[in-house]
Amino acid sequence: MSNRKPYVREMKRTWWSNHPFYRFYMLREATVLPLILFTLFLTVGLASLVKGPEAWGTWLSFMANPIVVAINIVALAGSLLHAHTFFGMMPQVMPLRLKGKLIDKKVIVLSQWAAVAFISLIVLIIV
Incomplete structure (x- = not known):
């Protein structure tokens, strides 16, 4: 057996930030976070619809919050980005x-x- 140490290349946590392709990939993958929040908001809305008019009104006022509106706009932009990239690669894949x-x-x-x-x-x- 040899006493030589195997070469282990150093891998930093920010390895992806050095290349534009990987930066775009990470941005695209990060857009799932606002989409998860959007899905949770809608699920809570369905639950409040079942609970009655008071819960529904509370949910509507929650959805009118500017932070929630901003999250929903970011989620829409993320969905459009996903659609754009998916539609663009579809003719190459199939x-x-x-x-x-x-x-x-x-x-x-x-x-x-x-x-x-x-x-x-x-x-x-x-x-």
Whole structure:
């Protein structure tokens, strides 16, 4: 057996901050935190809806708090960022063919955004 020590490269906690790709990746992954809060707020809202009008009014006043509104705006921005990155990589992960020809990447991405806009419009009309 050899008495040599194996090489262990030093890994700092902020290794990701030196490269723009990893900084963007960490930002994208950090957007899950406001989304978790948004989901918890909605879950509490459903529970307050079941409890009655007083609890519902309390929840509505809580949702009107500027901090909660800011968290919801950040959650919306995070959701749009996730959608943008997901829609952008979808044609690379799953290239679609129509009659043997590859469909242009821009067409796939724009059709996904059109579907999001259409579904959002339907939800706005219903609500």
